[in-house]
Amino acid sequence: xxxxxxxxxxxxxxxxxxxxxxxxxxxxxxxxxxxxxxxxxxxxxxxxxxxxxxxxxxxxxxxxxxxxxxxxxxxxxxxxxxxxxxxxxxxxxxxxxxxxxxxxxxxxxxxxxxxxxxxxxxxxxxxxxxxxxxxxxxxxxxxxxxxxxxxxxxxxxxxxxxxxxxxxxxxxxxxxxxxxxxxxxxxxxxxxxxxxxxxxxxxxxxxxxxxxxxxxxxxxxxxxxxxxxxxxxxxxxxxxxxxxxxxxxxxxxxxxxxxxxxxxxxxxxxxxxxxxxxxxxxxxxxxxxxxxxxxxxxxxxxxxxx
Amino acid sequence: xxxxxxxxxxxxxxxxxxxxxxxxxxxxxxxxxxxxxxxxxxxxxxxxxxxxxxxxxxxxxxxxxxxxxxxxxxxxxxxxxxxxxxxxxxxxxxxxxxxxxxxxxxxxxxxxxxxxxxxxxxxxxxxxxxxxxxxxxxxxxxxxxxxxxxxxxxxxxxxxxxxxxxxxxxxxxxxxxxxxxxxxxxxxxxxxxxxxxxxxxxxxxxxxxxxxxxxxxxxxxxxxxxxxxxxxxxxxxxxxxxxxxxxxxxxxxxxxxxxxxxxxxxxxxxxxxxxxxxxxxxxxxxxxxxxxxxxxxxxxxxxxxxxxxxxxxxxxxxxxxxxxxxxxxxxxxxxxxxxxxxxxxxxxxxxxxxxxxxxx
Numbered sequence: 207x208x209x210x211x212x213x214x215x216x217x218x219x220x221x222x223x224x225x226x227x228x229x230x231x232x233x234x235x236x237x238x239x240x241x242x243x244x245x246x247x248x249x250x251x252x253x254x255x256x257x258x259x260x261x262x263x264x265x266x267x268x269x270x271x272x273x274x275x276x277x278x279x280x281x282x283x284x285x286x287x288x289x290x291x292x293x294x295x296x297x298x299x300x301x302x303x304x305x306x307x308x309x310x311x312x313x314x315x316x317x318x319x320x321x322x323x324x325x326x327x328x329x330x331x332x333x334x335x336x337x338x339x340x341x342x343x344x345x346x347x348x349x350x351x352x353x354x355x356x357x358x359x360x361x362x363x364x365x366x367x368x369x370x371x372x373x374x375x376x377x378x379x380x381x382x383x384x385x386x387x388x389x390x391x392x393x394x395x396x397x398x399x400x401x402x403x404x405x406x407x408x409x410x411x412x413x414x415x416x417x418x419x420x421x422x423x424x425x426x427x428x429x430x431x432x433x434x435x436x437x438x439x440x441x442x443x444x445x446x447x448x449x450x451x452x453x454x455x456x457x458x459x460x461x462x463x464x465x466x467x468x469x470x471x472x473x474x475x476x477x478x479x480x481x482x483x484x485x486x487x488x489x490x491x492x493x494x495x496x497x498x499x500x501x502x503x504x505x506x507x508x509x510x511x512x
Numbered sequence: 513x514x515x516x517x518x519x520x521x522x523x524x525x526x527x528x529x530x531x532x533x534x535x536x537x538x539x540x541x542x543x544x545x546x547x548x549x550x551x552x553x554x555x556x557x558x559x560x561x562x563x564x565x566x567x568x569x570x571x572x573x574x575x576x577x578x579x580x581x582x583x584x585x586x587x588x589x590x591x592x593x594x595x596x597x598x599x600x601x602x603x604x605x606x607x608x609x610x611x612x613x614x615x616x617x618x619x620x621x622x623x624x625x626x627x628x629x630x631x632x633x634x635x636x637x638x639x640x641x642x643x644x645x646x647x648x649x650x651x652x653x654x655x656x657x658x659x660x661x662x663x664x665x666x667x668x669x670x671x672x673x674x675x676x677x678x679x680x681x682x683x684x685x686x687x688x689x690x691x692x693x694x695x696x697x698x699x700x701x702x703x704x705x706x707x708x709x710x711x712x713x714x715x716x717x718x719x720x721x722x723x724x725x726x727x728x729x730x731x732x733x734x735x736x737x738x739x740x741x742x743x744x745x746x747x748x749x750x751x752x753x754x755x756x757x758x759x760x761x762x763x764x765x766x767x768x769x770x771x772x773x774x775x776x777x778x779x780x781x782x783x784x785x786x787x788x789x790x791x792x793x794x795x796x797x798x799x800x801x802x803x804x805x806x807x808x809x810x811x812x813x814x815x816x817x818x819x820x821x822x823x824x825x826x827x828x829x830x831x832x833x834x835x836x837x838x839x840x841x842x843x844x845x846x847x848x849x850x851x852x853x854x855x856x857x858x859x860x861x862x863x864x865x866x867x868x869x870x871x872x
Binding site: 406408409411412413414415416417418419422426427430431 | 562564583584585586590591593595597598599600601610611614615658659662
């Protein structure tokens with residue numbers, strides 16, 4: 207029974223309780239209003255404004271006239287390049303998420319199946335990379351994937367043996383994907399581990415007892431019960447990857463820019479704030495759509511697994 | 513040939529023998545209970561029969577053939593787990609269909625069998641519910657239906673009623689008895705509750721420290737316990753330390769310290785001079801203001817305390833030497849909650865054919 211089970215109680219007790227709930231809800235509401243809703247509104251308005259001569263925004267009202275335009279949106283849809291970058295960003299985010307699921311699942315499963323006393327240490331090791339700076343970790347990949355590094359040389363001598371041309375690992379979509387997966391993997395491991403550790407081992411015994419072989423026990427019991435963990439991890443990986451600009455900047459080639467790079471460029475390079483705002487807004491809408499889809503999928507799962 | 517036979521089964525965990533040289537044979541259609549305190553090895557035996565654990569020594573024979581090499585999923589038997597272990601992401605119907613799907617039955621056959629199984633546990637109307645929407649008793653019934661739907665040779669039940677409240681537990685006991693009789697599948701039931709064991713089973717194996725102390729019908733277990741552990745574990749009893757002074761084919765004469773002579777039924781293999789225990793059940797002990805001379809064994813004392821539980825009252829009578837004897841009195845006389853008060857002078861006694869002498 208939830209602690210709010212008494213919410214239908216009549217009289218002044220329910221009044222105090224309602225006031226208490228309101229009080230508790232106030233700080234996060236204020237936080238969201240101040241740091242999410244307000245900036246979003248500013249962005250929405252900015253996307254309809256004109257760019258300033260030297261960057262920034264032109265005044266909203268000039269000579270007694272509103273300076274608003276749909277120009278940025280027309281521009282966004284007029285040039286297929288932006289839609290293409292959007293599609294590429296979504297593909298990279300999707301690929302990163304899928305690879306993270308494939309890599310994190312066995313690892314999380316292994317941690318969850320380990321003796322209780324080792325689990326905390328293993329989780330700590332999984333998130334240990336966070337202890338060092340993000341940029342340093344990404345730069346480290348520049349060295350690892352660089353043309354003089356052992357990885358590239360070994361791979362290229364292997365390719366040469368079979369008569370293939372040598373390849374460059376760094377500054378390629380491959381390097382971007384490696385960086386994305388590397389940085390975001392812990393965000394997939396943690397929710398998956400939390401989910402898998404909660405599974406009742408008696409369910410697997412029961413499945414086996416009722417005639418399920420190892421594969422069937424996984425596919426019929428473990429996998430469906432772990433879906434909420436996969437949804438949670440996917441949200442935590444997919445959304446940050448969509449907006450990521452540092453990794454393509456460092457590890458990617460010129461053709462590997464993602465929507466995050468374009469937005470950054472609008473604000474810091476081209477200084478076209480209205481168009482930057484438009485791109486950001488499109489990205490936010492797309493992310494919200496994805497999050498909504500994930501939440502819907504997860505709720506469908508949770509309703510059954512409660 | 514017995515359906516299931518355990519031959520000299522031993523299972524050690526480190527230095528500790530969870531199961532110690534256990535042999536047991538179970539006939540087809542029987543309802544057998546493994547009864548014992550927690551840690552006595554009953555669950556370990558169940559897990560070895562199911563295949564989740566392997567014996568260090570000994571054999572498990574099903575229909576006369578050793579099943580040691582058969583993995584759990586291939587054994588023609590199912591377990592009802594204490595926690596029910598229903599799949600939370602499947603409906604009641606899908607849970608029950610699970611073993612049939614694993615056995616690759618076709619869809620129509622599965623639907624028919626699931627329907628029939630749910631009908632037999634009165635849950636046809638809850639087929640589409642999820643386990644978390646069901647009460648404990650209903651979850652239990654789903655677990656039963658799921659385990660019985662593909663007609664295993666043997667059903668293992670691991671304390672399945674432990675999580676239910678008293679009233680529901682009694683209801684489920686009746687349902688289990690009826691179900692087992694109807695379908696005729698052999699049940700092996702594990703419990704630490706002696707009333708459950710006596711109520712449900714054709715035969716009970718009383719276990720202690722990895723060994724079977726006695727394997728018999730409930731009435732034999734209760735009426736003729738083989739040793740002190742069984743007498744003490746099953747029901748309430750008065751245990752007196754005694755020495756045998758006379759052993760004849762018709763009776764035994766026992767000397768109890770401070771109490772004097774006790775005449776008890778004969779027991780094979782008993783010789784004068786042996787030491788042991790005398791057990792007499794509270795309901796065999798009569799209590800009265802004064803008892804007439806018909807009872808061979810009678811003693812006087814004072815009521816020390818009593819426990820009134822509705823249908824009966826149990827009096828604890830302290831004899832002159834300090835020995836406490838429990839006597840049970842039925843409250844069937846209308847309007848009479850109890851007959852004696854604390855401190856009343858009373859006599860207790862039992863006939864020569866009551867009670868049993870125990871060697872150890």
